[in-house]
Amino acid sequence: xSELLGVAVLGAGHMGADHVRRLDGVVSGARxxxxxxxxxxxxxxxxxxIGGVVVHTEVEAALDAPGVEAVLIASPGEAHEEALLAAFAxxxxxxxxxxxxxxxxxxxxVVEAEARLGRRLAQIGFMRxxxxxxxxxxxxxxxxxxxxxxxxxxxHRNVSSPPHFTSAMLVNSSVSHEIxxxxxxxxxxxxxxxxxxxxxxxxxxxGLSDPQFVLFETEGGAVVDVEVFVNCGFGYEVRCxxxxxxxxxxIGQAHTMVVTAAGGAREEVPQDYLVRFADxxxxxxxxxxxxxxxxxxxxxxxxxxxxxxxxxxxxxxALETGARTPVDLAPxxxxxxxxxxxxxxxx
Ligand SMILES: NC(=O)C1=CN([C@@H]2O[C@H](COP(=O)(O)OP(=O)(O)OC[C@H]3O[C@@H](n4cnc5c(N)ncnc54)[C@H](O)[C@@H]3O)[C@@H](O)[C@H]2O)C=CC1
Ligand SMILES: O=C1[C@@H](O)[C@H](O)[C@@H](O)[C@H](O)[C@H]1O
Numbered sequence: 398x399s400e401l402l403g404v405a406v407l408g409a410g411h412m413g414a415d416h417v418r419r420l421d422g423v424v425s426g427a428r429x430x431x432x433x434x435x436x437x438x439x440x441x442x443x444x445x446x447i448g449g450v451v452v453h454t455e456v457e458a459a460l461d462a463p464g465v466e467a468v469l470i471a472s473p474g475e476a477h478e479e480a481l482l483a484a485f486a487x488x489x490x491x492x493x494x495x496x497x498x499x500x501x502x503x504x505x506x507v508v509e510a511e512a513r514l515g516r517r518l519a520q521i522g523f524m525r526x527x528x529x530x531x532x533x534x535x536x537x538x539x540x541x542x543x544x545x546x547x548x549x550x551x552x553h554r555n556v557s558s559p560p561h562f563t564s565a566m567l568v569n570s571s572v573s574h575e576i577x578x579x580x581x582x583x584x585x586x587x588x589x590x591x592x593x594x595x596x597x598x599x600x601x602x603x604g605l606s607d608p609q610f611v612l613f614e615t616e617g618g619a620v621v622d623v624e625v626f627v628n629c630g631f632g633y634e635v636r637c638x639x640x641x642x643x644x645x646x647x648i649g650q651a652h653t654m655v656v657t658a659a660g661g662a663r664e665e666v667p668q669d670y671l672v673r674f675a676d677x678x679x680x681x682x683x684x685x686x687x688x689x690x691x692x693x694x695x696x697x698x699x700x701x702x703x704x705x706x707x708x709x710x711x712x713x714x715a716l717e718t719g720a721r722t723p724v725d726l727a728p729x730x731x732x733x734x735x736x737x738x739x740x741x742x743x744x
């Protein structure tokens with residue numbers, strides 16, 4: 398019998414295929430046991446030459462496949478609730494890509510389902526918490542040397558958006574990362590959102606409100622602004638500056654190479670999140686595998702997934718109405734304090 402954690406990967410698109418590659422060749426202690434995607438060809442392509450991986454078109458068949466001990470969900474957000482609940486029903490630990498569940502009512506059902514189990518099963522894929530720069534900023538802020546954080550200024554730029562991208566997705570897909578990062582860095586819930594729409598860029602597809610300027614208020618009186626621009630055309634740029642009472646700290650420009658040639662210097666800019674956050678995804682998945690093999694669940698949990706969806710939902714209303722919109726956060730249920738699970742076989 399295998400010594401490696403058998404993982405079923407649900408969804409074999411852009412992220413799913415990258416996670417299959419990572420589980421197979423980058424992280425230690427795990428193997429891909431099954432892949433599910435309604436598009437069987439895509440699943441086969443993601444699996445490539447990896448031996449012993451059965452491809453399924455049905456999620457349940459993959460979850461019930463021999464050797465499956467944990468699940469990595471990388472299907473579209475709309476499919477996450479069903480997949481999470483199916484994994485919970487089988488007692489399988491999960492790493493679920495963001496958004497945990499795009500609508501807050503569905504996200505809350507997942508929080509409540511995990512609470513009923515009485516133990517944590519799910520980690521949510523907010524990979525910035527595993528990025529070296531974000532972690533340095535977090536420990537600086539937690540250390541208190543700069544005093545109380547007053548503002549976060551954030552930038553989130555993509556070279557281009559996929560064809561299905563809507564104006565709402567700038568908030569609930571792209572800015573969901575800043576929502577989680579701000580909650581985590583500041584240790585505060587976000588309480589209200591305002592969205593300004595500058596005149597759209599000529600480079601944005603017709604009808605897409607791109608860029609947007611999103612402003613969050615927090616329960617502790619801080620303010621977080623995000624410039625989100627998903628068809629900027631020139632690079633994948635994610636930056637954050639924390640302005641505190643006794644100083645400021647800025648991250649987001651360390652992922653470049655400076656090429657000097659022919660009497661000039663040229664700074665390279667990553668073109669994709671898979672490049673900019675490559676180390677963060679590796680660390681995220683390794684940390685999930687390690688914890689799962691110890692029977693534990695660590696990292697961002699279902700409440701973080703729910704809070705991000707509730708804030709994003711308020712953000713989409715703010716985008717549509719142009720009005721400052723309070724965040725309607727449900728009372729936090731008694732969440733599982735124990736993350737101990739049955740140890741997966743053979744670990
Ligand atoms: N953490 C991050 O930085 C990123 C996270 N994501 C998230 O990853 C997830 C997947 O996004 P992409 O890979 O970009 O999408 P994609 O469209 O490239 O791939 C999605 C795949 O899931 C398959 N699929 C559809 N319904 C399914 C179901 N019910 N069960 C299993 N598979 C199903 C599709 O056939 C497709 O192959 C989304 O939740 C997205 O928000 C995406 C990009 C970056
Ligand atoms: O999660 C992601 C995508 O879904 C989203 O669409 C992009 O804007 C983000 O940069 C990426 O990290």
